[in-house]
Amino acid sequence: MAQELSRCFVVCVRALALSFPAESWLANLCLIRLCYFVVCL
Structure with a gap:
């Protein structure tokens, strides 16, 4: 899960x-x- 979020953050x-x-x-x-908050969470 954390890996997904960090990848999303990089995007x-x-x-x-x-x-x-x-x-x-x-x-x-x-x-x-x-x-980050709109797209990732």
């Missing part, structure tokens, strides 16, 4: 990394969290 991170420039990655950490 969210990659999707957002493609959507935003690398410099703003930290600024979009909350979006990654939001994606």
